[in-house]
Amino acid sequence: MTTSLSDVRPVGEQLRAWRQRRRMSQLELASDAGVSTRHLSFVETGRSLPSREMVLRLSEHLDVPLRDRNLLLVAAGFAPVYSETSFEEPRMDSVREALRQVLRGHEPFPAVVVDRFWNLIEANAAAALFMEGASPELLEPPLNVLRLSMHPEGMARNIINLAEWRAHMIDRVRRHVALTADPALAQLYRELREYPEPVEGPAPPPSGGEVVVPLRIRSGEAELSFFSTIATFGTPVDITVAELAIEAFYPADAATTRFLKERGGW
Helix, strand or coil, X not given: CCCCCCCCCCXXXXXXXXXXXXXXXXXXXXXXXXXXXXHHHHHHHCCCCCCHHHHHHHHHHCCCCHHHHHHHHHHCCCCCCCECCCCCCHHHHHHHHHHHHHHHHCCCCCEEEECXXXXXXXXXXXXXXXXXXXXXXXXXXXXEHHHHHHCCCCHHHHECCHHHHHHHHHHHHHHHHHHHCCHXXXXXXXXXXXXXXXCCCCCCCCCXXXXXXXXXXXXXCEEEEEEEEEECCCCCXXXXXXXXXXXXXXXXXXXXXXXXXXXXXX
């Protein structure tokens, strides 16, 4: 529900929308947050203005993103409390170094750092594998890893199981849109859905033979298979840090492990 601070809806209306998005009843939220259902109802209808502490408490129990918690505070008449620091500022030195240490430590396997729109922030050397043969326009900053992976002039032409991977990634974005109600992310979701369907047709149903959806790609004569994990900062109080994610790719078979180690000189 990201918007500008100059166009803020009433705090009660915003809180009700977040509660409904999380599919919680007033009773459930009131019980979790330790407030009365009557008071919560008054807040949502605008009959009562919440305190600063109440806004933050309800935001925590509703898992509202930090940037949207600032909007709730402003709507309630309070100053924002969460900063948004440029990734390149000196105060982010420790964060940058931590991320780069993780990326280096993951070599010779690919790993990337992305923001909330999946724009590339950092990558290790092994991640260059995913950019081979992509149209130069897709590699211009800000490089969006979702666009790169699913655009017909990007990775898509090298993905062996494109229908399966595309369905998985589009559903992943759909769930993020549902969680955040971010209009820019919703626009990206619509763009990705408009890319041409794979020639092999829609994704097949799960076979039950695998534990994760793999990413299978061609690199020259080699066929490689990956799965990935996603990590975020555990206790962020800065919007930029809260919206960073590390996606680390691991080889799903021995042949991919050998290929990556040979490619990286290991």
